[in-house]
Amino acid sequence: MSSSSRPLPGRRPAGEHEVKGLAFRDEGEDDGGEEGGAPRQSPVAAGPRVGWRKLTFLPVALIAVLLATWLWYRQADLDALSRNALGNGQVTKALWQHVQLTVISTFFVLIIAIPLGILLTRKAFRRATPFAMAFANMGQATPAIGLLALLVIWLGIGRRAALIGIIIYAVLPVLSNTIAGLKANDPTLLEAARGIGMSPLGVLARVELPLAVPLILAGVRTALVLNVGTATLATFGGGGGLGVLITTGITSQRMPVLVLGSILTVALALLVDWLASLAELLLRPRGLEVGT
DSSP states (O other): OOTTTSOOTTOOOTTEEEETTEEEEOTTOOSOGGGOOOOOOOOOOOOOSSOHHHHHHHHHHHHHHHHHHHHHHHHSOOOHHHHHHHTTTHHHHHHHHHHHHHHHHHHHHHHHHHHHHHHHTSGGGGGGHHHHHHHHHHHHHSOHHHHHHHHHHHHOSSHHHHHHHHHHHHHHHHHHHHHHHHHTSOHHHHHHHHHTTOOHHHHIIIIIHHHHHHHHHHHHHHHHHHHHHHGGGGGGGTOOSTHHHHHHHHHTTOHHHHHHHHHHHHHHHHHHHHHHHHHHHHSSOGGGSTTO
């Protein structure tokens, strides 16, 4: 080392001081400098889960589309049949019925598929998994309109037949994702949880389910969008919904009725998917996020 780089007697490098004859370096000071060490990196704070683009882009686009549709509808030349189909609160009634069909069917899908998926991953019931999955696959493989027709023949015309058909059609993604999420858990983590004395229910609630949340939420998101689309067929079973406007527009060849029903259905599906994506981000355990 040259004399120019050697510290002067009685003088210590920056950040270092002496206490009772011992040299100490201040915490957080750079360890590099003359010795060539790599500088310390300060921990990076985790960013927000949901960015402003995620929060604003789709809602603004939907508002713009709905506003343009409303302006077009206001200046459209409607005949008596179109005014009868769209007037007297018929559009609001159909939209509300569609929302009800989606929410109720999704609720029953969740209380059926998630507990069933948990049960089928337990040791005593694993042999029944292929049969349950085959039944769920058969429900979704059946054309929705054919399934609804069979249920109407069996149960009669009404909302009950439509709801059962929508539920059967949407069980598969939630059930399969629940089973896949629970099976993907690391066995060593489960053994460690049992080794510290956790009960089987505690392991399920505090280890298995939190780790499986991302896959389960992805299945719920898929089921929600499926339910919005399938609910348009509820009109053929007397269940109401936006499908009433679509079928009325097709059968009577009234373009304003068809366009309004179709745009509202698409907008509702996109809105539901956006809300589900937000829930998917917000409900994901922080320990499973990349970079945390």
